[in-house]
Amino acid sequence: xxxxxxxxxxxxxxxxxxxxxxxxxxxxxxxxxxxxxxxxxxxxxxxxxxxxxxxxxxxxxxxxxxxxxxxxxxxxxxxxxxxxxxxxxxxxxxxxxxxxxxxxxxxxxxxxxxxxxxxxxxxxxxxxxxxxxxxxxxxxxxxxxxxxxxxxxxxxxxxxxxxxxxxxxxxxxxxxxxxxxxxxxxxxxxxxxxxxxxxxxxxxxxxxxxxxxxxxxxxxxxxxxxxxxxxxxxxxxxxxxxxxxxxxxxxxxxxxxxxxxxxxxxxxxxxxxxxxxxxxxxxxxxxxxxxxxxxxxxxxxxxxxxxxxxxxxxxxxxxxxxxxxxxxxxxxxxxxxxxxxxxxxxxxxxxxxxxxxxxxxxxxxxxxxxxxxxxxxxxxxxxxxxxxxxxxxxxxxxxxxxxxxxxxxxxxxxxxxxxxxxxxxxxxxxxxxxxxxxxxxxxxxxxxxxxxxxxxxxxxxxxxxxxxxxxxxxxxxxxxxxxxxxxxxxxxxxxxxxxxxxxxxxxxxxxxxxxxxxxxxxxxxxxxxxxxxxxxxxxxxxxxxxx
Numbered sequence: 001x002x003x004x005x006x007x008x009x010x011x012x013x014x015x016x017x018x019x020x021x022x023x024x025x026x027x028x029x030x031x032x033x034x035x036x037x038x039x040x041x042x043x044x045x046x047x048x049x050x051x052x053x054x055x056x057x058x059x060x061x062x063x064x065x066x067x068x069x070x071x072x073x074x075x076x077x078x079x080x081x082x083x084x085x086x087x088x089x090x091x092x093x094x095x096x097x098x099x100x101x102x103x104x105x106x107x108x109x110x111x112x113x114x115x116x117x118x119x120x121x122x123x124x125x126x127x128x129x130x131x132x133x134x135x136x137x138x139x140x141x142x143x144x145x146x147x148x149x150x151x152x153x154x155x156x157x158x159x160x161x162x163x164x165x166x167x168x169x170x171x172x173x174x175x176x177x178x179x180x181x182x183x184x185x186x187x188x189x190x191x192x193x194x195x196x197x198x199x200x201x202x203x204x205x206x207x208x209x210x211x212x213x214x215x216x217x218x219x220x221x222x223x224x225x226x227x228x229x230x231x232x233x234x235x236x237x238x239x240x241x242x243x244x245x246x247x248x249x250x251x252x253x254x255x256x257x258x259x260x261x262x263x264x265x266x267x268x269x270x271x272x273x274x275x276x277x278x279x280x281x282x283x284x285x286x287x288x289x290x291x292x293x294x295x296x297x298x299x300x301x302x303x304x305x306x307x308x309x310x311x312x313x314x315x316x317x318x319x320x321x322x323x324x325x326x327x328x329x330x331x332x333x334x335x336x337x338x339x340x341x342x343x344x345x346x347x348x349x350x351x352x353x354x355x356x357x358x359x360x361x362x363x364x365x366x367x368x369x370x371x372x373x374x375x376x377x378x379x380x381x382x383x384x385x386x387x388x389x390x391x392x393x394x395x396x397x398x399x400x401x402x403x404x405x406x407x408x409x410x411x412x413x414x415x416x417x418x419x420x421x422x423x424x425x426x427x428x429x430x431x432x433x434x435x436x437x438x439x440x441x442x443x444x445x446x447x448x449x450x451x452x453x454x455x456x457x458x459x460x461x462x463x464x465x466x467x468x469x470x471x472x473x474x475x476x477x478x479x480x481x482x483x484x485x486x487x488x489x490x491x492x493x494x495x496x497x498x499x500x501x502x503x504x505x506x507x508x509x510x511x512x513x514x515x516x517x518x519x520x521x522x523x524x525x526x527x528x529x530x531x532x533x534x535x536x537x538x539x540x541x542x543x544x545x546x547x
Contacts, residue, residue: 003366005101016107023111024086027118031078031125034422038454040126041462044077044416050216054227056129057216058168074127075419081131085124088356089113091138095145095330095360105366109359117355119386130351133170134341136162138356140176141337144183145360148329151187153200156180160201164208168216172344177205179336186329286383309352313338316361322368331364415441415465429535430463433504436531437464437538440502447497451490451505453479453516460506460536481516494527494541501541503527507534 046053047063063077070076093110100106117124124130140162147155159180167174180201188194210220217223316335323331334357341353369375414434422430440446441464450461480486494501505520520537527539 003100003102003105006104007101009103013103013107016104016111020107020111020114023114023118027082027086027114028079031082032075032419032421034420034426035126037126038456038458039128042458043128044072044074045458045462047072051226056170058165058212059129059132059170061216062132071416073416073418077127081127082125084131084135086114086117088135088138089117089359091135091142092356093359094142096363098145098149099330099360099363106359109362112362113355113358116386129170133166133173134353134356136166136169137173137176137337137341137353140166140179141333141357144179144333145330147183148187156197156201157204160204161208164205164212167209168212175343176340178340179333182332182336309354312354313352319364319368323364327364327367330360334361414463416463433460433536437502437504441465445499447499447501449490449493449501449503451503453481453506457506460504464504479516481519487519500543503539505537505539507536
């Protein structure tokens, strides 16, 4: 389909701009709804001491610099994180404008992308290191387009600098250096000129990383020293390898179904097929595809919230086959951006970068669709997946529709939760702990700590602002109280404290008895018990105890 050049701002442009702003604004409505997701409080806590966050040192530094402005409260970080995510979509509109020079198409693609983003989002709705990294990743992507249009040395310098910043924002995202490497080879071929430009790119990349890490840690050697004691235990290479194998199996399930669907559409929709017939065929095939993968996902995996991502990847692969020249280069860069955005994550299916690249992928899709019938086919193709995501996200945000969302929980004794909406059960637990543990947190005579039993308990460590969150990078889905190294370090910290210590011990939420109860019982015998029930226990080690 030919997209005519149109650089004039018209009444339709104003309508599309207002739709874009409306989609952006409405996406904030559900942000205050509290979710007990372990990544979010953990990554905010990394801002308390950015040097301990070796996997994302620059992101943690930004958190440490911004956090005091709003007392490290949860909601402002979410608002900032979601704003950065949407800005990444705006950045993705630039290539759509450069290729189409059509202001209405560009605004329409951006408005549609942000609307679908706000409808289908899941992990993006919470603050994380991705909140900083995704806009930087999109900046690298856009610079690759810019270099393809007009190769200049300053663009190579900009790509190397942005990739260096991206690596320090989130170390696994350093894989995005592949984007400018592909761009340089695509433009200049395998020649001496390419080799020289690649060497300049890598030199600037390494120099940027060196400068940032030196400013943050004092030297590279000190940074390497922090890695030895602060690497997240469940993100070790062998663990990630096992998770990637599982994720790839799931991607294959989705990919085969999506590829079959594309094959059927391509074979049944000819150039002279009517739009009505196309819609009938596509709706029927899409519903079958939806039932198949939704059933499989419900039976085998919990990843059915991300069904849209694999389908999107298949769309990009399909477009590579259907395009040539500049269009093929663009879609290759878009595909690499989508895949590299999830590199190094322990839930790669959830981390695929989809929506920020959508504005210009829509341009490629429009150009590759030779008839109105094919445009209708691809439009209907995505609808079941969008519906699936909407259902999942709605259920997630509203606690599976079992409990209505209460009005804002504004009790000042619960730190970091101002402006957040919580369900009745969560209010009850959080408030019961706050009523009994906050007096010790507020008393500067005490050291305070939260003994976690699962990764989700990071939320309690974060809410109650533990002043000594030692061993904070231990991440294990098994009860941590069964880890002798973890409990041993905790005990040694308590015993070595010169001040009295108050310890909040969180029980495993699905277990009321078992071996972890022996640890709780030992602490209750060794120290003074302030409170204990089936949810949590508070013990006090007095200043002179054990001396």
